[in-house]
Amino acid sequence: MEWREHIASDNNVLLGKPTVKGTRVSVEHIIGLLAQGWTEQQILENYPRLTHESLQAVFSYIQECLKDGLLYSNA
Numbered sequence: 001m002e003w004r005e006h007i008a009s010d011n012n013v014l015l016g017k018p019t020v021k022g023t024r025v026s027v028e029h030i031i032g033l034l035a036q037g038w039t040e041q042q043i044l045e046n047y048p049r050l051t052h053e054s055l056q057a058v059f060s061y062i063q064e065c066l067k068d069g070l071l072y073s074n075a
Helices: 027-035 040-046 052-067
Strands: 007-009 018-020
Touching (some): 018 052, 027 040, 040 052
8 A cells, every 4th residue: 555645744734734635634533533433434424535545545654654663652
C-alpha cells in the first residue's frame, strides 16, 4: 500500500495535519473513531468520500511513522 496516494498534508487544510486526500478528514480523526470502537463500515457510511483503500492508507502511514520513530514518547 502506497499511503502517499491517499494521505496528504497541506498547511491550508487543518493546519497541515495529515488528511485523506480530497477531504478534511484527518488521520488523527480516523484513528480516534477506531479507538472509540467504530467499525470500518460505520466510518465508510458516515464519511462517504472515504474508501477501504484510504483507510488502509491511514494504517500504512501510521506504520511508517512508527518505523521511523516519529510516534515514540520519552515518557
